[in-house]
Amino acid sequence: MSRPVSNPLGRFRSTEIDWDEAPPPARLEIRQDHSRSILARNDSPDIPFTWSVNPYRGCTHACAYCYARAFHEYLDMGAGTDFERRLRVKLDAPALLQAAFDKASWTGEGVVLSGVTDPYQPIERRYALTRGLLEVCARYRNPVGIITRSPLVTRDIDLLQALAAHDAVRVNLSIPIADEELCRLIEPGAPAPSRRFAAIAALADAGIPVGVSISPVIPGLNDAGIPAALQAARDAGAAWAWMIPVRLSPSVEQVFTERLREALPLRADSILARIRRMRGEGPLSGGPPGQRMKGQGEAWAATRRLFDTFVRRLGFQDPPPRPDPGPFRRPGQGVQVGLFPPGPAR
Secondary structure (H helix, E strand, C coil), X not given: CCCECCCCCCCCCCCCCCXXXXXXXXXXXXXXXXXXXXXXXXXXXXXXXXXXXXXEECCCXXXXXXXXXXXXXXXXXXXXXXXXXXXXXXXXXXXXXXXXXXXXXXXXXXXXXXXXXXXXCCCHHHHCHHHHHHHHHHHHCCCEEEEECCHHHHHHHHHHHHHHCCCCEEEEEECCCXXXXXXXXXXXXXXXXXXXXXXXXXXXXXXCCEEEECCCECCCCCHHHHHXXXXXXXXXXXXXXXXXXXXXCHHHHHHHHHHHHHHCCCCHHHHHHHHHHXXXXXXXXXCCCCCCCCCCHHHHHHHHHHHHHHHHHHCCCCCCCCCCCCCCCCCCCCCCCCCCCCCCCC
């Protein structure tokens, strides 16, 4: 869906474009990212994993609340339509991951696809970088977690089954908004919720550990839909469920507010007020490290109880722990090698 170019003033820019006429449409632009490494180390106390791999930068799912928008500012681009239309692809991602796994210092810690943008966004059909990364993980038996909004993940069931055979994969389908119409307004480029529930069913039927993320929860927008989303996910075969509150950094807050007022003009002020209360009237980015994935106040506590009640009632389990010891093996590891090379046939 084309949109006029619209970006908040970036943190690292001192100038802003002011169009004399209507801004031009934001066109899709794909360029190669020449990163020389692929593993990103996370040291934030708000994030439950250490290593992530991001084959793409930017995302055409265009979810209005996406925290990853702010990362586009580090590329000297905007968090608005730039994030949705000016994409970067890491064509060397699989080779870089293999090189990382071949280092003696790598011991097979779990990696997450992706920590920032969706690894199965539409351009994955063309570039297949996520599939290439999974091929590397399967070859090395390296544990991997996946977070996606796309049913395209079912394309890779063969690789996911290979990893599941070593208890080395966990897949999470992100479905914060189960209502189809509301989803189109807030997540205009993402696949319909019904297709995501179908993906859960396909993965579960294939024996792949799969859960659902009802994240982010946006007070006044999707919190009332939590029971229906959990029920649909459980019916499809999701084994676990989790949620976090919406987190809006300053540039993402501007994008979200603009889109919210366009999509739901009569509800926008109420939703924004409830988000502020959930954040204790402080910054919508969630405050200091360690608090960004937590909400505050009686209303949020009630939302938390609602979620927990339905998780118990529907029989969701905790996500399975990472295997210990891990299954990581370098190709050929454990195969006995002879003292002499084989001679010519006689």
